[in-house]
Amino acid sequence: MTLAVASGKGGTGKTTIATNLAMVAAEKYGQVTLLDCDVEEPNSHIFIKGTKIKEEIVNIKIPEVDESICTECGACSNFCQYNAIMSLKGKPVVFKEMCHSCGGCTLVCQPKAIHEVDHRIGLINFYSLGKINLIDGLLDVGSPLSPPLIGAVKKLEGKDTLNIIDAPPGTSCPVIEAIKDADYIILVTEPTPFGLNDLVLAVEVSRKLNKKFAVAINRVGSGDDRVHRYCKDENIPIILEIPDDRRIAELYSNGKTILDNLPEYRKSFEEVLTKIGVVIQNGQ
Amino acid sequence: MDNRPREIVVISGKGGTGKTSISASLAYLSQDCIVADCDVDAADLYLLLKPISIERQDFYSGHIAEINQEKCAGCGICKDLCRFDAIKANNNAKFSVEPSSCEGCKVCVEFCPEKAIDFPERLCGEWMKSETRVGFMVHAKLGIAAENSGKLVALIRSEAKKLAQEKDKKLIIIDGPPGIGCPVIASITGATDVLVVTEPTLSGIHDLERVLSLANHFRIKPYICINKFDLNLDMSEKIESVAKELGAKVIGKIRYDKLVTKAQIEAKTIVESNIPSAQDIIDMWERLKVN
Ligand code: SF4
Ligand code: SF4
Ligand code: SF4
Ligand code: SF4
Numbered sequence: 001m002t003l004a005v006a007s008g009k010g011g012t013g014k015t016t017i018a019t020n021l022a023m024v025a026a027e028k029y030g031q032v033t034l035l036d037c038d039v040e041e042p043n044s045h046i047f048i049k050g051t052k053i054k055e056e057i058v059n060i061k062i063p064e065v066d067e068s069i070c071t072e073c074g075a076c077s078n079f080c081q082y083n084a085i086m087s088l089k090g091k092p093v094v095f096k097e098m099c100h101s102c103g104g105c106t107l108v109c110q111p112k113a114i115h116e117v118d119h120r121i122g123l124i125n126f127y128s129l130g131k132i133n134l135i136d137g138l139l140d141v142g143s144p145l146s147p148p149l150i151g152a153v154k155k156l157e158g159k160d161t162l163n164i165i166d167a168p169p170g171t172s173c174p175v176i177e178a179i180k181d182a183d184y185i186i187l188v189t190e191p192t193p194f195g196l197n198d199l200v201l202a203v204e205v206s207r208k209l210n211k212k213f214a215v216a217i218n219r220v221g222s223g224d225d226r227v228h229r230y231c232k233d234e235n236i237p238i239i240l241e242i243p244d245d246r247r248i249a250e251l252y253s254n255g256k257t258i259l260d261n262l263p264e265y266r267k268s269f270e271e272v273l274t275k276i277g278v279v280i281q282n283g284q
Numbered sequence: 285m286d287n288r289p290r291e292i293v294v295i296s297g298k299g300g301t302g303k304t305s306i307s308a309s310l311a312y313l314s315q316d317c318i319v320a321d322c323d324v325d326a327a328d329l330y331l332l333l334k335p336i337s338i339e340r341q342d343f344y345s346g347h348i349a350e351i352n353q354e355k356c357a358g359c360g361i362c363k364d365l366c367r368f369d370a371i372k373a374n375n376n377a378k379f380s381v382e383p384s385s386c387e388g389c390k391v392c393v394e395f396c397p398e399k400a401i402d403f404p405e406r407l408c409g410e411w412m413k414s415e416t417r418v419g420f421m422v423h424a425k426l427g428i429a430a431e432n433s434g435k436l437v438a439l440i441r442s443e444a445k446k447l448a449q450e451k452d453k454k455l456i457i458i459d460g461p462p463g464i465g466c467p468v469i470a471s472i473t474g475a476t477d478v479l480v481v482t483e484p485t486l487s488g489i490h491d492l493e494r495v496l497s498l499a500n501h502f503r504i505k506p507y508i509c510i511n512k513f514d515l516n517l518d519m520s521e522k523i524e525s526v527a528k529e530l531g532a533k534v535i536g537k538i539r540y541d542k543l544v545t546k547a548q549i550e551a552k553t554i555v556e557s558n559i560p561s562a563q564d565i566i567d568m569w570e571r572l573k574v575n
Contacts, residue, residue, distance in 0.1 A: 009326035040464045142469075208384070255487070
């Protein structure tokens with residue numbers, strides 16, 4: 001079972017919710033795998049202070065041209081949809097950062113002058129804290145393509161454990177990659193105009209992907225009731241509400257979790273898991 | 285003489301640090317700029333500036349594969365070749381493309397023995413030129429689950445530049461995307477000034493370090509603005525020393541102000557609503573202006 005925590009915009013409290021849920025779930029159900037797929041800025045490890053077990057380098061395959069075989073026919077550069085291999089004075093030159101690793105140039109090269117080599121795009125870090133396995137992807141600075149790294153992190157989902165995905169913000173390709181295989185999505189937002197605007201987009205994405213989802217509203221009381229009204233009109237369940245509490249903001253700023261420090265909020269996180277468990281079992 | 289307009293791009297490693305509210309305020313203070321929203325994933329600037337659009341255009345980027353069910357012979361070659369797992373078998377022994385997974389690489393199109401795969405251009409959203417109370421604005425609406433926000437960012441920037449030349453404006457203010465990936469790279473390459481908005485949290489520092497090393501990678505020396513600096517003074521101090529180490533300058537500190545949300549609800553920029561943090565933004569603008 002995989003639960004993804006996502007939001008249309010950043011800074012709404014996605015990581016706070018994902019990490020606290022992972023802690024509650026570990027107490028209740030045993031092993032939990034927390035996958036930090038916000039690979040541009042993975043921050044779960046700041047809150048789940050586990051021991052680092054190992055790291056793995058993530059590579060994609062990019063083309064390399066053997067000049068002694070190349071006939072300078074230009075088929076590879078004509079084919080590439082991303083201008084990642086270009087003929088400069090006849091000679092094909094590879095622009096690593098642009099390559100999507102589709103394999104097309106290798107296939108179209110008749111004389112078989114192209115073979116593929118590894119190109120590093122990032123790292124995966126493995127941490128362990130009690131019953132929580134935290135796996136985070138860390139995109140190399142300057143590497144533009146996060147989806148392949150997100151895909152690599154997702155492959156590490158536990159088979160028999162509960163998986164919680166901390167998704168990247170937004171509504172474009174990286175988010176889709178992170179949430180497309182989840183069983184249930186929690187969309188985190190704030191009760192403000194920006195919050196609502198971005199929530200509506202995130203709801204459209206979840207619907208388009210045919211996912212079960214619910215909304216979590218953070219900093220309740222800081223804005224108005226527009227998000228509540230929207231959820232009611234659209235018949236979307238609100239699965240969690242966290243009040244606007246300066247103590248939470250301060251804990252967050254120091255890298256501390258709600259669960260360890262403000263026990264009064266524990267119950268609402270426990271309820272999230274109970275509610276989702278019921279929905280999944282009933283196949284609603 | 286170099287008379288290209290000054291382009292201030294406001295970014296933040298971490299989302300939700302107040303980037304949009306600050307960009308809108310700077311645009312308001314400048315009184316004479318072109319403003320652009322390059323945070324195309326969460327395009328919120330329009331909620332504050334209430335633009336009235338004067339021109340709209342579809343935004344196409346790349347292509348998408350579509351299998352013609354009549355021609356498909358069901359051999360499955362396309363599925364084997366697609367590295368993005370975008371092709372699925374149908375229950376009629378034929379195959380089809382899952383649009384949200386297709387990256388438009390053309391491999392299946394090229395190698396389908398039946399020539400059964402079409403490859404139309406992909407509609408990814410639309411972009412607009414608008415008028416607002418602070419000046420002209422260029423912005424966009426990216427389609428749901430669309431790709432290539434980097435290309436759209438590049439397009440918005442170049443349209444904003446054209447508009448600046450046309451209207452003889454010397455300044456462009458851009459609300460940039462969060463993160464360090466493709467849209468951010470597209471928004472800062474070649475910009476004259478980059479302002480990074482951060483917050484005094486451990487996550488904020490962590491993300492700031494990444495965004496500053498990205499800026500270094502592109503040889504850009506950004507300015508830093510610490511939003512809600514008084515939420516955690518120790519962390520704010522740490523940010524200042526991290527900034528110094530990485531050769532960036534802290535140009536503004538904005539106090540924690542609950543009324544920012546109220547301004548947002550009233551669709552006003554911070555500096556238009558007479559709230560405490562407005563003064564901090566005005567001070568920052570005075571420094572930014574002359575830099
Ligand atoms: S692998 Fe694909 S994206 Fe990369 S250079 Fe070859 S054709 Fe272009
Ligand atoms: S397709 Fe092969 S032979 Fe032709 S230019 Fe490219 S690498 Fe050289
Ligand atoms: S390669 Fe062409 S004919 Fe074969 S399954 Fe794919 S679309 Fe159908
Ligand atoms: S164009 Fe590329 S990504 Fe899209 S379905 Fe064909 S092979 Fe897959």
